[in-house]
Amino acid sequence: MAVTIGVDAMGGDHAPEEIILGVAEALRELPGEDRVALFGVAERMEPIVRQAGIATDRIELIDCPQVIDMHDTPVEALRQKRNSSIVRLASAAGKGNVDAIISAGNTGAFAAACQLRIKPIPGVTRPGIAVVLPTFHGPALVCDVGANVEPKPRHLYEYARMSVLYSKHLLGVDDPKVCLVSIGEEAGKGNQLTKVAADLMKRDKYINFAGNAEGRDIFAGAGNVFITDGFVGNVILKLTEGLAEGLFKTIVREISDESAELARSFEPVVERIWKRHDFAEYGGAPLLGINSVAIICHGRSDRRAIRNAVRVAREELRVNLNAEIERFMDDGLEDSE
Amino acid sequence: MAVTIGVDAMGGDHAPEEIILGVAEALRELPGEDRVALFGVAERMEPIVRQAGIATDRIELIDCPQVIDMHDTPVEALRQKRNSSIVRLASAAGKGNVDAIISAGNTGAFAAACQLRIKPIPGVTRPGIAVVLPTFHGPALVCDVGANVEPKPRHLYEYARMSVLYSKHLLGVDDPKVCLVSIGEEAGKGNQLTKVAADLMKRDKYINFAGNAEGRDIFAGAGNVFITDGFVGNVILKLTEGLAEGLFKTIVREISDESAELARSFEPVVERIWKRHDFAEYGGAPLLGINSVAIICHGRSDRRAIRNAVRVAREELRVNLNAEIERFMDDGLEDSE
Numbered sequence: 114m115a116v117t118i119g120v121d122a123m124g125g126d127h128a129p130e131e132i133i134l135g136v137a138e139a140l141r142e143l144p145g146e147d148r149v150a151l152f153g154v155a156e157r158m159e160p161i162v163r164q165a166g167i168a169t170d171r172i173e174l175i176d177c178p179q180v181i182d183m184h185d186t187p188v189e190a191l192r193q194k195r196n197s198s199i200v201r202l203a204s205a206a207g208k209g210n211v212d213a214i215i216s217a218g219n220t221g222a223f224a225a226a227c228q229l230r231i232k233p234i235p236g237v238t239r240p241g242i243a244v245v246l247p248t249f250h251g252p253a254l255v256c257d258v259g260a261n262v263e264p265k266p267r268h269l270y271e272y273a274r275m276s277v278l279y280s281k282h283l284l285g286v287d288d289p290k291v292c293l294v295s296i297g298e299e300a301g302k303g304n305q306l307t308k309v310a311a312d313l314m315k316r317d318k319y320i321n322f323a324g325n326a327e328g329r330d331i332f333a334g335a336g337n338v339f340i341t342d343g344f345v346g347n348v349i350l351k352l353t354e355g356l357a358e359g360l361f362k363t364i365v366r367e368i369s370d371e372s373a374e375l376a377r378s379f380e381p382v383v384e385r386i387w388k389r390h391d392f393a394e395y396g397g398a399p400l401l402g403i404n405s406v407a408i409i410c411h412g413r414s415d416r417r418a419i420r421n422a423v424r425v426a427r428e429e430l431r432v433n434l435n436a437e438i439e440r441f442m443d444d445g446l447e448d449s450e
Numbered sequence: 451m452a453v454t455i456g457v458d459a460m461g462g463d464h465a466p467e468e469i470i471l472g473v474a475e476a477l478r479e480l481p482g483e484d485r486v487a488l489f490g491v492a493e494r495m496e497p498i499v500r501q502a503g504i505a506t507d508r509i510e511l512i513d514c515p516q517v518i519d520m521h522d523t524p525v526e527a528l529r530q531k532r533n534s535s536i537v538r539l540a541s542a543a544g545k546g547n548v549d550a551i552i553s554a555g556n557t558g559a560f561a562a563a564c565q566l567r568i569k570p571i572p573g574v575t576r577p578g579i580a581v582v583l584p585t586f587h588g589p590a591l592v593c594d595v596g597a598n599v600e601p602k603p604r605h606l607y608e609y610a611r612m613s614v615l616y617s618k619h620l621l622g623v624d625d626p627k628v629c630l631v632s633i634g635e636e637a638g639k640g641n642q643l644t645k646v647a648a649d650l651m652k653r654d655k656y657i658n659f660a661g662n663a664e665g666r667d668i669f670a671g672a673g674n675v676f677i678t679d680g681f682v683g684n685v686i687l688k689l690t691e692g693l694a695e696g697l698f699k700t701i702v703r704e705i706s707d708e709s710a711e712l713a714r715s716f717e718p719v720v721e722r723i724w725k726r727h728d729f730a731e732y733g734g735a736p737l738l739g740i741n742s743v744a745i746i747c748h749g750r751s752d753r754r755a756i757r758n759a760v761r762v763a764r765e766e767l768r769v770n771l772n773a774e775i776e777r778f779m780d781d782g783l784e785d786s787e
Binding site for chain 1: 640
């Protein structure tokens with residue numbers, strides 16, 4: 114079945130050039146009948162689309178004269194910029210005019226627009242953002258990383274079920290081990306939220322619950338899926354980025370101080386590690402639980418990240434993740450508050 | 451003024467040997483009239499004390515036949531093991547029999563014992579654990595990292611004031627910049643707790659409030675002090691440890707794959723970085739807000755970490771941090787809920 118993937122051409126540090134070049138690369142890999150709809154300022158998109166040599170029958174430009182930038186407050190931006198690529202993109206997905214949407218723009222605005230304009234999957238009460246962290250033991254899925262900063266236990270429980278399905282169908286993990294991020298591995302440690310959520314997950318027959326995980330366990334391979342509230346998840350995500358980047362910089366500097374020759378021989382090692390642990394490989398963070406496919410990309414996304422995001426969106430459609438989620442959510446999800 | 455510092459000889463992975471050897475080293479640096487009281491199982495401490503050649507007039511052994519280990523549940527342990535080094539240590543501090551206490555044992559039990567047996571400083575409603583994170587831009591103080599997993603805004607506000615004083619008097623930072631850990635730098639982002647807490651801090655004349663900080667800002671030098679709730683702070687602390695360790699291991703492995711020679715030349719670089727960013731340098735985490743000096747050491751503490759902890763405890767007494775805290779807490783702390 115042919116699909117149309119909507120892409121925000123105006124979002125991120127390297128928009129629109131890198132976004133459109135990423136789309137061009139992605140189109141070469143997609144089935145010939147698939148199309149991309151580019152949302153953005155038409156006159157800025159046109160020359161790049163031409164230059165990239167994208168076949169006109171595979172792309173559609175949707176002119177959105179307004180642009181939401183990184184510094185806009187999500188709520189205000191959504192109200193005042195109804196003709197922005199982000200709002201139009203979410204609306205198009207909500208109406209079913211596109212099958213999936215991708216943006217590297219203002220994360221808060223994009224996530225909020227999706228939640229406002231796209232219905233949740235039946236059985237899901239709150240969508241969550243999942244992100245694939247490249248750990249030393251393979252990819253780990255962390256959910257939620259910012260959609261829901263004051264969740265109820267029931268929301269975490271839903272994240273766990275949805276993440277299990279994502280891990281299984283998109284990351285190829287057979288029987289994903291699910292951990293709940295907490296502050297001690299012992300059951301009964303944590304705060305009110307995690308204590309109740311742990312109880313719900315433990316009793317669920319679809320969740321292979323491996324118990325509480327501390328911050329350090331995420332990178333130690335304790336599980337395939339880590340469930341947490343959006344506040345903690347966001348701190349985890351940002352801290353990981355900042356610390357990894359800072360450590361590499363420090364090492365490179367220290368090595369250069371040691372000897373220029375040593376620094377040169379270290380370069381390929383750094384490149385290899387970066388590549389293997391690169392967020393961009395996983396093509397952005399899916400917003401799980403809405404009745405469409407939405408991929409939230411990093412603001413720094415380059416063409417490779419966008420190409421991967423399109424690939425992942427296409428894959429989510431192919432495996433029909435949302436139908437899987439709906440089917441599971443319907444089956445014996447225990448009720449709590 | 452001579453002081454007595456109580457040390458838990460039974461706490462941590464390398465107890466009692468490394469603890470006692472650390473105490474022996476510390477005593478050499480302390481003023482001659484200062485003493486250490488070692489709390490633990492007498493017959494296990496005695497031979498090591500003798501072997502370490504510690505002068506008998508500078509040490510006292512307090513026999514505590516029970517031992518709380520890492521796997522004990524804090525609440526139960528405190529109830530059932532009243533004759534453990536941890537409980538006896540906290541009681542001695544509460545009664546003023548020792549001036550400061552140090553343990554590398556069960557963190558939860560030690561922190562709980564301190565809060566049960568030692569009065570808070572007048573004006574402080576909840577003590578918090580502060581930890582010094584060695585960042586690429588110098589040490590950053592993060593508070594709370596686990597004493598209070600469901601704090602009120604008022605508690606965070608108190609942590610900010612206490613941390614400013616600690617940063618000033620113990621870390622030598624002139625006018626510490628205080629950040630609140632949140633999920634977006636813009637004011638108004640975050641959850642209910644951080645929004646109210648940010649407001650309180652912003653209006654306080656003693657707090658140089660630099661606004662919200664995301665996870666990545668902690669290692670990017672955004673501030674000298676980072677305030678957060680105990681749940682998030684604990685995740686930050688553990689994640690940092692796990693990620694840094696994992697990254698170094700990965701790099702070393704990749705380099706060894708590249709060439710054995712390269713690996714050898716990389717060794718001194720690793721050592722230098724480890725040393726500069728080593729938790730042990732800062733001698734453990736102070737529990738701020740109690741009417742004594744308590745230093746919580748990492749379970750992996752070796753003699754150097756213990757020596758540093760004793761040094762830091764002594765320094766806290768010398769600058770009389772608690773008197774400073776009491777004086778400040780009394781002055782115009784705005785009330786909220």
